[in-house]
Amino acid sequence: MFLRPRSWLPARAIQIYDAHRFELATIWGQFWQRRYADVGLDYLQVGSYESRLPGFLNTDHFSNRDADFHLDIRYPLPFADARWAGIFAHHIVEHVRYEEALSFFREAHRVLKRSGTLRIVVPDAQKFLEAYGSSEAERIARFLAIMPPGHLDSVRPQTALGFVNFAFYCGGWNEHRSAWDFETMATALGEAGFSRIERAECGQSRDTKMSGIDTAHWAEHSLYVEAVKTAD
Numbered sequence: 179m180f181l182r183p184r185s186w187l188p189a190r191a192i193q194i195y196d197a198h199r200f201e202l203a204t205i206w207g208q209f210w211q212r213r214y215a216d217v218g219l220d221y222l223q224v225g226s227y228e229s230r231l232p233g234f235l236n237t238d239h240f241s242n243r244d245a246d247f248h249l250d251i252r253y254p255l256p257f258a259d260a261r262w263a264g265i266f267a268h269h270i271v272e273h274v275r276y277e278e279a280l281s282f283f284r285e286a287h288r289v290l291k292r293s294g295t296l297r298i299v300v301p302d303a304q305k306f307l308e309a310y311g312s313s314e315a316e317r318i319a320r321f322l323a324i325m326p327p328g329h330l331d332s333v334r335p336q337t338a339l340g341f342v343n344f345a346f347y348c349g350g351w352n353e354h355r356s357a358w359d360f361e362t363m364a365t366a367l368g369e370a371g372f373s374r375i376e377r378a379e380c381g382q383s384r385d386t387k388m389s390g391i392d393t394a395h396w397a398e399h400s401l402y403v404e405a406v407k408t409a410d
Contacts, residue, residue, distance in 0.1 A: 252281070267282075283372070296372070299396070372408075
């Protein structure tokens with residue numbers, strides 16, 4: 179029983195336990211982090227969770243035992259310069275603070291090969307704020323139309339601002355910590371060294387290897403951006 183604290187801890191303590199366990203896993207993982215040296219793959223997915231893409235190195239946090247390799251995007255990536263032809267980050271960047279995301283973008287630029295592509299998918303703040311700004315009679319319906327299935331099973335906001343808060347906070351220890359629209363994303367990617375930054379569509383990529391890999395039922399509320407490393 180004592181080896182499974184979540185089974186006996188009071189409900190009010192489980193969130194604290196999960197948060198500390200996550201950070202302890204990061205400390206332990208960073209301490210023993212090894213540099214990835216395998217040359218068999220050219221594409222990297224960060225924040226893979228349960229989505230395993232064929233032909234990609236599917237990486238996630240140290241707490242995910244099913245990942246091919248473990249890392250935390252808040253810290254330097256354990257890869258050599260110019261290592262990857264493409265990097266895919268699906269709904270992971272919003273879980274870190276803006277300055278941590280900027281650090282990740284700089285690291286992604288470093289480890290990408292020339293002409294390599296960083297593909298990012300995040301909740302689109304513009305879509306939520308446009309829905310919030312619509313008429314009172316329409317905006318709840320607009321929010322419901324863009325929320326992906328299953329996201330409102332545990333918490334159902336009752337007001338328009340409740341939807342905005344749910345989308346950009348979510349609650350819990352693994353909440354959203356930054357909000358993005360295309361202008362903000364393009365600015366951060368430019369600061370990180372990318373000079374070719376484009377809005378993309380769900381399932382469509384300039385790199386055929388990254389076409390058709392998006393989670394389609396998240397498309398209505400997501401922003402798709404691709405940044406290309408044009409020079410070292």
